[in-house]
Amino acid sequence: MTTPAVVRTAAAGLALLLASACTAPAPPRSQASKAASTACSQPQGRSGAQTATTIDVIEQAYSCILGNYYSGATLDARSLLTTAFAALTQELNRNGHDVPEATMPALTGDRKADWAAFEAVYRKIGDQVPGLRDQLAVSTLEALVAALGDDHADWIHDVKRPPDYYDGDGYGLGFEANVNGTQAQSNDGVALPPLFVTAVQGGAAQKAGLRPGDLIESIDGSAPFIDGKATPAIAALYPRYPQARPVRLRLLRQATGRRWSVTLKPGLYQRDLAALQVVQSRLLDGDVAYVRMRGFAPDSADRMFKAISRLRTGRTLNGVVLDLRGNGGGSPTEAIRLVSAFAHGKITAYLCTVDGNCESMRTDDAVELLGLPLTVLTDRGCASACEHFSSAVKDLRLGRLVGTRTAGVISGPAQPYLLKNNTTLAFPTRHHLGPNREVIDRIGVPPDHHVPSTPQDAAAGRDPALAKALTLLHK
Structure with missing residues (x-):
């Protein structure tokens, strides 16, 4: 399931499912x-x-x-x-x-x-x-x-931006507060302290010497949490037009006790091309296929199947770890095809009208079954089509979810309507429910094994959720 593109930089990275539009002739006012x-x-x-x-x-x-x-x-x-x-x-x-x-x-x-x-x-x-x-x-x-x-x-719609507005790659940071950035802004009650750096991707953050595990104690002079509750200050780390401006952070490196401040200015920076691939894969422990999927692009399911096929060549696989952390969604068709590699003849979700008239979404039984045990890594960055897949895995008992609860951003597929000034209005015409007819929107899918990351894990390069997933497959 997808979210519509919004009036901003393409920060959310979620695709728009085009289906219908609203048009009108130039109006006499009768x-x-x-x-x-x-x-x-x-x-x-x-x-x-x-x-x-x-x-x-x-x-x-x-x-x-x-x-x-x-x-x-x-x-x-x-x-x-x-x-x-x-x-x-x-x-x-x-x-x-x-x-x-x-x-x-x-x-x-x-x-x-x-x-x-x-x-x-x-x-x-x-x-x-x-x-x-x-x-x-x-x-x-x-x-x-x-x-x-x-x-x-x-x-x-198009927005007129001031001459000094920067619309580019950002600060080069990844963040964690037991919640993804979208949810931290829209639902303050969801984010949990502490706020810390999970990745340094380049740009201003790399130049400033930030490292994974560094705690962010203040943002532009404001605390990210007060009495354990997220504050609006966190939103500055996930800028939307017209807020993409330099941000000042107060940081703590727990390993050394160092406290310091730095101003990060958004700008273009060299990205790791491998990290930008929609599907990445590698062999773990000699017999487990690890596949990371960053989005449900139109061919992402096929890419995963091919990746597993390559890893299977010349060896016997004992399971699959599918890493969907940070996966913002995309095509619901791809989510269904991915579920279909683990089960046939099943309902993956429902799309319902307000009066309770529901259409079932079913597996594509033309997809070949992989026949492998599955664990899925989830977090608050797993949204929309990612939640469609995750809820199907959980409800249909196709595997186990490990990590933290998903985003709860799956109201329904967005349908576009072209307005008379050639801008687009998009919203769901039907509401998404999970295979058990449960509401996932605003709630998310809870993991079977709750394994959050900590600043200490990030600083040491540890991945406790992945370690737990491997343990489950080896039992």
Whole structure:
């Protein structure tokens, strides 16, 4: 299962599953044509250049969500409009142009009437600050989509970045707080201290001499945890536009007791090409195939099968360790094909409408069974299609999960809708459930063996989860 691309650098690395789009003719503002302008349909050919976002585009997005989002039929549309209006007023304040007309209209729960009231006030505000119309529209529509609180819902559009904005590789660091960066920002209650460096990939972090195991005690002067709870400071380590700026860290190296501060500036750096491969493999203990999969790309299952076949040549394998830590997801088809190498005739997941009408997703029994014991390494970086696979392995008892709970970022496959200004709205039309019909979104898949990493492990180059997985296969 995939998450949509978002308006940012491609930081999440999650693919967008394209299926349908929302298009509309240029609207005369009659009642009939206004309804037609918000209709959703399949895209026809390539979209043109992006044009300005207007209140008509916002209305089209509002109608598309209510008509097509998986729980659109039961949504209280007032929550969308209230969140959107709050963002509108915040944008006015940021620009120093608050106006008397910026007062939230009374809403009754009648979707059409509430939209008409919202639009009337919105237009009055725009008339007062014509120079801010574009910014107000963008902020309003972004908030309208964000109000869904759905990890697979987004509005994808081009953003004008300031001349000094850097949009590149980042700081060259990997982090651990018993949670991946996305979850640390969106669910502070999930992240657990301490926050420490797990990998130095290059760039500013390497130049500054940081090492795996170094504790991050503060970020831009703020503690990452207070009373054991994550703070918003952690988000600076996973920048989204327009926050990608130099970050100042206060560090502790426990082995020596050294404390020091360093400022990391984002920039391009040489990447390890081997580490960027979607699938990597090697032989462990002479008889175990270790395969690391960084994403569910369109051919990732075949790559894994070929890797295991190569490792099998001339020897007998006694198991597979599939490392899905940090795997942000991708194609649900690939997740199903991967499950199918370990079981046939099984349901891997359900896609359900809000009224409980569910379609089962089944194994592809044309995929050849590997016939090998399986352990899977998971963490809070395992999201979306990765969770589809992990939940199937756990529920169907195809192997054992080792590590930490997955991300809980799997609301459903995102469907795109092309808006009339040639931007894309994406959200699920059905909700994902595991093979046992359990909700995984916002919860994640718990491992069979909870084996978190520690700063001491990172500093010493130890991998306790991998060690546990090998022990399980050798029993």
